[in-house]
Amino acid sequence: MTFAMLKIAAAGPEILVLVGTCAILMVDVFRSPREGGSTLAYWLTLLLLLAGGVLTVLGFGQNAGLALNGYFLKDSLGDLLKVFIYLATFVTFVYSREYLRERGLLKGEFFVLGLFSMLGMLVLVSAGSFLTIFLGLELLSLPLYAMVAFDRDSAVASEAAMKYFVMGAIATGMLLYGMSMLYGATGSLDLAQVSAAVHQVVAGHADQQQLVLVFGTVFVVVGVAFKLGAVPFHMWLPDVYQGSPTPVTLFLSAAPKLAAFAMLMRLLMGALEPLVGQWQQMIAVLAVLSMVVGNVVAISQTNIKRMLGYSAIAHVGFLFLGMMASEPQGYSAALFYMITYSMMSLGSLGMVLLLSRAGFEAERVEDFKGLNERSPWFAAMMAIIMLSMAGAPPFIGFWAKWEVLRAVVFAGQVWLAILAVFFSIIGAWYYLRVVWFMYFEKARDVTPLVPTVGMGAMISVNGLALLCLGVFPGSLMAVCLMVLSR
Amino acid sequence: MSLPLLSLIIWVPILGAAGVLALGESRVALVRQVALGVAGMTFILTLLLLMDFDKATYVMQFVEDASWIPSFGIRYSLGVDGIAAPLILLASLFTLLVVAMSESIQYRVSQYMAALLFMEGVMIGAFSATDAILFYVFWEAMLIPMFLIIGVWGGPHRIYATIKFFLYTFLGSVFMLIALIYLGYLTGSFNILKIQSTAHIGMTAQILIFIAFALAFAVKIPMWPVHTWLPDAYGEAPAGGTVIMAAVMGKVGLYGVLRFLLPIVPDGSQYLSGLMIALSLIAVVYIGFVAMVQQDMKRLIAYSSVAHMGFATLGAFAAFAALAIGDRSAAVLGMEGAVVQTVSHGFITGALFLCVGVLFSRVRSSLVADYGGVANTMPIFAALMVLFAMANTGLPGTSGFVGEFMVILGIFQSSFWYAFLAATTLILGAAYTLWMVKRVIFGGVSNDTVAALSDINNREFVVLGVLALLVLILGLWPAPLVDMMRESVNHLVNQIGHSKL
Numbered sequence: 012m013t014f015a016m017l018k019i020a021a022a023g024p025e026i027l028v029l030v031g032t033c034a035i036l037m038v039d040v041f042r043s044p045r046e047g048g049s050t051l052a053y054w055l056t057l058l059l060l061l062a063g064g065v066l067t068v069l070g071f072g073q074n075a076g077l078a079l080n081g082y083f084l085k086d087s088l089g090d091l092l093k094v095f096i097y098l099a100t101f102v103t104f105v106y107s108r109e110y111l112r113e114r115g116l117l118k119g120e121f122f123v124l125g126l127f128s129m130l131g132m133l134v135l136v137s138a139g140s141f142l143t144i145f146l147g148l149e150l151l152s153l154p155l156y157a158m159v160a161f162d163r164d165s166a167v168a169s170e171a172a173m174k175y176f177v178m179g180a181i182a183t184g185m186l187l188y189g190m191s192m193l194y195g196a197t198g199s200l201d202l203a204q205v206s207a208a209v210h211q212v213v214a215g216h217a218d219q220q221q222l223v224l225v226f227g228t229v230f231v232v233v234g235v236a237f238k239l240g241a242v243p244f245h246m247w248l249p250d251v252y253q254g255s256p257t258p259v260t261l262f263l264s265a266a267p268k269l270a271a272f273a274m275l276m277r278l279l280m281g282a283l284e285p286l287v288g289q290w291q292q293m294i295a296v297l298a299v300l301s302m303v304v305g306n307v308v309a310i311s312q313t314n315i316k317r318m319l320g321y322s323a324i325a326h327v328g329f330l331f332l333g334m335m336a337s338e339p340q341g342y343s344a345a346l347f348y349m350i351t352y353s354m355m356s357l358g359s360l361g362m363v364l365l366l367s368r369a370g371f372e373a374e375r376v377e378d379f380k381g382l383n384e385r386s387p388w389f390a391a392m393m394a395i396i397m398l399s400m401a402g403a404p405p406f407i408g409f410w411a412k413w414e415v416l417r418a419v420v421f422a423g424q425v426w427l428a429i430l431a432v433f434f435s436i437i438g439a440w441y442y443l444r445v446v447w448f449m450y451f452e453k454a455r456d457v458t459p460l461v462p463t464v465g466m467g468a469m470i471s472v473n474g475l476a477l478l479c480l481g482v483f484p485g486s487l488m489a490v491c492l493m494v495l496s497r
Numbered sequence: 498m499s500l501p502l503l504s505l506i507i508w509v510p511i512l513g514a515a516g517v518l519a520l521g522e523s524r525v526a527l528v529r530q531v532a533l534g535v536a537g538m539t540f541i542l543t544l545l546l547l548m549d550f551d552k553a554t555y556v557m558q559f560v561e562d563a564s565w566i567p568s569f570g571i572r573y574s575l576g577v578d579g580i581a582a583p584l585i586l587l588a589s590l591f592t593l594l595v596v597a598m599s600e601s602i603q604y605r606v607s608q609y610m611a612a613l614l615f616m617e618g619v620m621i622g623a624f625s626a627t628d629a630i631l632f633y634v635f636w637e638a639m640l641i642p643m644f645l646i647i648g649v650w651g652g653p654h655r656i657y658a659t660i661k662f663f664l665y666t667f668l669g670s671v672f673m674l675i676a677l678i679y680l681g682y683l684t685g686s687f688n689i690l691k692i693q694s695t696a697h698i699g700m701t702a703q704i705l706i707f708i709a710f711a712l713a714f715a716v717k718i719p720m721w722p723v724h725t726w727l728p729d730a731y732g733e734a735p736a737g738g739t740v741i742m743a744a745v746m747g748k749v750g751l752y753g754v755l756r757f758l759l760p761i762v763p764d765g766s767q768y769l770s771g772l773m774i775a776l777s778l779i780a781v782v783y784i785g786f787v788a789m790v791q792q793d794m795k796r797l798i799a800y801s802s803v804a805h806m807g808f809a810t811l812g813a814f815a816a817f818a819a820l821a822i823g824d825r826s827a828a829v830l831g832m833e834g835a836v837v838q839t840v841s842h843g844f845i846t847g848a849l850f851l852c853v854g855v856l857f858s859r860v861r862s863s864l865v866a867d868y869g870g871v872a873n874t875m876p877i878f879a880a881l882m883v884l885f886a887m888a889n890t891g892l893p894g895t896s897g898f899v900g901e902f903m904v905i906l907g908i909f910q911s912s913f914w915y916a917f918l919a920a921t922t923l924i925l926g927a928a929y930t931l932w933m934v935k936r937v938i939f940g941g942v943s944n945d946t947v948a949a950l951s952d953i954n955n956r957e958f959v960v961l962g963v964l965a966l967l968v969l970i971l972g973l974w975p976a977p978l979v980d981m982m983r984e985s986v987n988h989l990v991n992q993i994g995h996s997k998l
Contacts, residue, residue, distance in 0.1 A: 383649075387522075387608070403641060403667075404634040413630070413674070417569065420678045428678070432671035439667055443644075443660060451648040451656050485566040492568050 021078035021085040024066040024093070025133050031059040032126040039119025052119035053108055056126060057101060064097035077139050081201050084139035084277075087494040088346075092136045092273050099265040099353050100129045105469045106361040107258030109462070113369040114162070116256070121161060125262060128154040132270035138277050141190045141200040148186070148238075151270055152179050155263055159255045171254025178247035182237030189230025193282070196223040205282040213285040225289050231278050232293050238271040239327045240320075242300040252320030257367065257374075260316055261360040264323060265353040272330075272349045279334070280342055287337045294331045299430060301328025306438040315376045318441060319359055322400065325438055326352050332431055333415045336422035343491040344414040350487070351411040351480075358396040358473040365389065365462050365470055379445055381454025389460060389467075390449045392474030399477045401442040402435050406481040414488065502549075503559045503575040503625050506542045506589065510535055511618035514611040525606045529599075532610035536593040539617065543589040550582055552980050555988035557627060557690070565631070571687055574628045579985030580755055580836055581624045583978055584748050587843045588624065591744045592617035594960045595737040598851060601858035602650060602735060609650060609737075612642040616741060623749050629677045629687045629757075633670070636713075636753075639746060640666055646738040647730055658726075658733035665726040669716035676709035680761065693760045698997045703765030710758045711773070717750030720773075720810055721780040724803045731799035732863075736854025739795060743802050744847030751809050751839050755832075759813065760992040767993075770817035773810060778918045780807030785925030789932065794853045794863045797933055801889060802846050804922060809838045811919060812904035818911035820994055828994075831907025832986045833979055838900025840978060841888075841971055845897055848885040848964040852878070855957055856937075860946050865936050869943025874950040879938045881953075881961045886934045888968045890927040896971035 019026070039052045071094075072087040104122065111117040128151050135147025156179065160172035194200055197208035212220045233244060240248035252260050279290055305325025312318035330352065333345030366373030366382075373379070383390040399406035412435065419428045462470070480487060513535030520528050551558060557576030565573040577585065592613060602609050619642075622635035640663055647659035681687045683702075684695045698706070716723045731739045759766050766773075781804050788800035812835030819827035855878060856871070857863050872879035888895035891902075901922065909916040942948045953961065971978060 383605075383608075398641060404637045409634070409637070413678075414569075416675060417678050417681075420675060421682050425675065425679065428675050429672070432675060436664060436668050436671060439664060440660075443663060446644075447648060447656060447660065450645060451659075483565075485564075485568065488566060489568045 017080065018074065018076075018078035021074045021076075022083050022137070023070065024063045025130065025137070027066060028059065028063050028126065028130050028133065031055075031062070032123060032130065035059065035119065035126070036123045039123065049117060049119040049122075052122050053104065053117070056104060056122040059126070060097050060101045060104070064094060064101070067093050067097065077203075081203075082140050082143045083137050084202070085137060088276065089136045089273065091346075091350075091490060091494045092269050093133055095350050095353060096129060096132050096136070096266045096269050099269065099357060100125060100262070102357050102361070102469060102473065103258065103262045103265065105465055106261060106357070106364050109466055110256075110258055110364045110367055114256075116162060121158070121258075124154040124158050124161075128152075128158070128262075129266060132266055135270045136273040138274070139202055141194065141202070141205075144274060144277065145183075145187065145190070147270070148183065148274065151267055152183070155259075155267065158259045158262065159251060161259060162256045165254075165256070167254040168256060171251045174247050174254075175251045178237065182234050182244070185230050185237065186234025189227045189232075189234060192223055192227030192230065196220050196227065202277060202282045206284060209283060210285040224283075224286060228283055228286055228290050229293065231283070232290055232297075235271065235275050235278065236297055238274065239268065240324050241297040241327050241331065242304040242324060245301070245304070245324045248324060249317050249320040252323070253314055253317040253374075257316065257360060257364050257372070261357065261364065264319070264356040264360055268323075268356075269349060269353055272346070275334075276342065276346075284337075291335060291337070294334050295427065298328045298331035298335075299427070301325060301331065302431060302434040303328075306434045309438070309441045312441070313376055314374050315363060315379070315445070316360070316374055318376060319356070322438070322441070323352075323356065325434070326400075329412065329415055329431060329435070332419050332427060335424055335427060336418040338418075338422075339492060339495045341418035341422065343488070343495045344411075344418040346495065347414050347488060347491040348411040350491070351407050354473065354477060355396055355400050355408060358392070358470065358477065359400065361466075361470050361473060362389070362393045362396065365460070365466060368458070376445060376448060378456065380448045380452040380456075382449040384454045385457065386460045389462075389470065392470055393449060394446050395474045395477050397442040397445045399481065401439040403439075404481065405478070407477045407484060409481060410484040410488070501561050502542060502546050503577065504561055506539055506546065506585065507575075507618050507622045507625070509542065509618075510539050510592070510614040510621075513539075514614035514618070517607050517614065518611040520607055522605060522607050528607040528610055529596075532596050532614060533593075535614055536589070536596045536617070540589045540593045543586055546577070547582060547586060550577075550981065552579065553984065555579065555984040559625075560627075565628075569687075570681075571630045572628050573631060574688065575625045576627045577625050579982035580989070581752065582981060583836070583840050584624050584745075584752055585621050587748060587840060588617055588620045588745045591740060591843070591847050594847070594851065594964070595740050597956060598854060598960050599737050600956075601854070602737070605649065609646070609735075612646050613737065613741065616642040616646075616746075620745055620749060624752060627689050629681065629689050629692060632689065633674055633677055636749065637667075637670060639749070643738065643742065643746065646741075647734045650735040650738065651733040653733075654729070655733045658729035661726045662730040665723070666716055669713040669723070672709040673713035676706045679706065689756065693992065695761075696997065698762060698764075700764060700768070700998060703762040703997070704768060707758065707762050707765035707769055710753070710762070711769075714750040714753040714758060715776075717753070718747055718806050718810060719750070719803060720776050720807065721784060721803065722776070724780070724784070727803060728796045728799045731802070731850075732793060732796045736850060736857055739799075740847045740850045740854070743799070743850055744843040747802070747806060748839050748843055751806065751813070751835070754810065754813055755836070755989060759816075760989060762997070763993040764996055764998050766814070767817045770814045773814040774818065774915060777807045777811035777814065778915065780804055781811065781919055781922045782925070785922060785929065789925070789929040791929075792865055794856075794865055794933060794937065795850070797865070797929060798846060798849050798853065801926065801929060802842070804926065805838065805842045805846070805889075808901055808904050808919065808922065809835045809842070811835075811915070812838060812900075812907060815904070815908040815911065815915065816990060816993060818915070819907060820990075822911050824910045825990065825994075827907050827910040828990050829907075829986055830903055832990060833982065834900050834903025834905075834907050836982050836986065837896075837903060837971075837975060837978060841896035841900045841968070844964055844968050844971065845885055845888045845895075848961065848968065849882075849889060851961060851964070852882045852885060855953060855961075859950055865933060867944070868937040868947060870938075870940045870947055871950065872938045873942050874947060875952045877958065878953045878961075881965055882938060883934060884965050885968065886930045888972070889930045891923050894969070894972050896968045896975070898972055899975045
């Protein structure tokens with residue numbers, strides 16, 4: 012074993028992020044606290060994210076294969092997801108800055124915790140073995156628990172953090188239990204070897220062993236479903252969305268979802284593909300339940316963060332449908348959906364942050380009333396985001412739904428497609444309600460909206476991206492297909 | 498012809514909408530001028546298109562084709578035939594007229610104009626798309642501007658009306674989306690012409706596809722019993738929005754029937770044509786009675802609109818009955834009647850809603866009871882409105898007569914009773930329209946508001962005068978319109994006579 016065999020270059024960006032994060036922590040510690048918070052940490056964090064992102068883009072698809080003794084898998088699927096994780100984290104921090112500053116929460120720890128969590132996501136995305144998955148998942152989750160409780164004087168936030176922690180621990184437990192069964196049946200922790208072993212078991216009709224494998228799969232699926240917030244493992248999600256400080260809600264609504272999606276792909280598409288007939292049924296049930304519960308319950312929400320939480324559940328249901336077609340087109344539909352959703356989710360919670368100001372949380376749907384009179388431009392951005400989430404063309408959300416529906420219909424499951432569109436009509440109602448409040452109602456709160464330049468520009472880019480990608484979705488679709496074609 | 502004329506007609510108004518938005522709300526006069534200029538330019542481009550249109554063929558003309566989403570074989574492909582061309586004219590003409598007549602809109606003028614222009618672009622896009630997914634994108638994109646037009650500038654119950662409108666139409670169209678994807682799966686292409694020429698689709702699939710399509714189109718047209726969004730939406734929308742919805746947007750539904758439903762699933766259509774004829778007849782007769790008792794002019798014309806569109810769907814589906822008895826010429830006649838009726842109804846209903854808009858801009862009410870004796874104070878307006886009302890009842894010499902007559906002739910061969918029931922519209926239509934005219938226009942001046950009315954200004958006179966001319970020309974000399982679509986309708990009748998089982 013030589014050092015060269017580790018192929019350490021494959022994990023270059025991750026190493027950079029680790030070193031950079033430790034450096035930022037140190038810099039922040041040794042800098043005396045100032046009025047207005049740690050702007051230096053903020054800028055250094057953005058710089059680090061930019062560097063990591065650029066490095067990942069430059070190395071896109073290169074050095075593909077297993078590295079670090081098979082624990083680390085570098086491939087273009089992972090690279091794509093990582094690029095969007097960097098992007099989502101970057102956008103999150105830009106959106107959060109003003110909110111945190113106004114509340115005296117702009118501390119270096121926030122960014123350091125965020126970066127460590129992101130490092131966990133990157134590790135998870137590149138997992139080549141059960142151990143790396145577990146390592147990534149824990150590194151992802153632990154800082155998140157702390158971030159949810161970041162506003163330590165808020166009782167709601169502490170409750171949310173507690174709930175998140177307990178539920179997260181259960182999920183991890185389930186996942187570990189499932190992995191132990193899979194390890195027992197296959198004798199390996201390495202995902203590629205597990206896949207080969209599972210294939211042999213399925214081909215050889217070793218029923219005893221297959222039973223254990225299916226049991227293991229059940230627990231793995233449950234663990235993933237917990238992380239993504241699919242019904243019936245969704246109970247934590249609305250509470251955490253509502254209870255966390257909005258920047259944290261924003262953070263955990265986008266980047267960790269991308270990582271959890273990667274976990275789904277690595278486990279189900281990678282290791283357990285031969286058992287596709289078994290796990291597809293479970294995913295189908297989860298998908299339908301999530302769409303039903305998410306869409307129906309979201310209707311009655313008055314808190315927009317909670318509403319978006321239920322909307323997230325519904326979107327996960329739709330995303331799961333993409334897994335119904337066990338072909339690259341289906342998986343790429345799910346991947347495209349996940350990326351699109353993360354963009355829309357960032358935009359919607361970003362707008363909540365934009366409307367908030369010192370001493371005022373724009374948490375109720377009603378706070379959007381009359382936004383068109385206060386600022387036509389940002390009202391238009393929010394309208395684009397909401398209509399995109401509802402799946403109306405010409406916005407990107409339509410294509411995400413279209414691609415999933417296509418995958419489902421082509422897989423011969425027309426009834427699932429019909430269910431999906433039926434519940435997306437129900438879903439359209441609560442997105443439309445936001446548009447209705449913004450355009451058809453008079454403003455009660457007429458405080459002028461003066462976002463910082465960075466925030467305003469970022470929201471505009473976010474909204475326009477949904478529109479432009481909706482008019483020209485071809486290249487992103489092609490990339491999603493490319494990274495999944497074998 | 499190297500100029501991509503169709504693309505220009507679609508994108509000039511859409512980009513114009515963005516430009517109008519960029520001007521902002523402070524420069525209202527400029528906004529109105531620019532919007533009028535954009536709509537006028539689009540109209541001129543449409544006239545250029547019609548001048549170069551070749552009537553001698555059913556093949557798609559002004560074809561454009563470009564790669565759009567190569568991974569899934571979705572293309573940006575456009576083209577028009579004899580059925581789409583007159584509808585494109587309708588869209589660009591009415592947008593121009595509505596933009597010209599929007600003096601009464603004072604709130605957020607630039608957003609209103611932008612919504613209208615965007616609407617125009619996507620409606621024309623829907624008429625000219627020859628890729629199924631492109632069509633769907635344009636079709637659904639119509640919802641957003643109309644949702645805002647009703648909701649922002651509408652009447653007191655606008656929010657209820659607009660949400661109902663959006664969800665209703667959304668409900669209809671998502672099932673169409675699944676049907677389109679399924680057809681793409683069956684045929685390996687999303688090109689509408691390729692899908693049309695697919696040799697084989699099983700009966701069960703045909704019926705299911707029929708239902709999915711019919712839901713979408715029936716809601717849009719609208720047909721009984723899925724018309725209930727319409728009185729609310731038409732009643733609450735601002736005058737201009739109602740005109741666009743009634744004169745153009747509903748026509749996309751009938752266009753869909755002719756472009757998708759009939760040629761793609763001819764056997765399913767044949768199988769269910771009896772049901773569709775029955776629904777059309779119910780629309781004609783029952784909705785005629787409902788219209789009679791309306792207190793609000795807009796709602797009355799809205800119901801009248803449902804009844805008249807019932808005629809159009811009747812003509813389209815009666816073609817199957819005619820083909821069943823081997824009478825091909827009757828089938829063609831009925832189908833042509835359907836398109837003529839669609840175009841003529843666009844002119845007449847659009848004109849009537851504009852008339853109501855004229856009254857509304859002066860009195861701020863569209864209730865019949867608030868008027869009476871308008872002819873005394875607005876004689877020129879009264880003359881024009883009476884003309885449109887007469888056309889609405891199907892008076893010979895107006896365009897309303899031609900379409901209804903062709904449809905009745907077309908179905909008379911196959912069933913006396915269909916024709917008889919359809920003909921009751923002549924009585925019912927006369928009853929509700931003329932009764933409204935009597936109460937609003939004629940008689941003594943009923944109140945002070947009416948006494949203080951001033952007659953229409955030059956701008957309004959030009960707009961209504963143009964429509965009056967068109968109604969008369971189409972009524973006296975329908976040949977240009979019929980010639981334009983003859984080949985396309987012939988081809989369509991060939992397609993529906995050709996079983997895919």
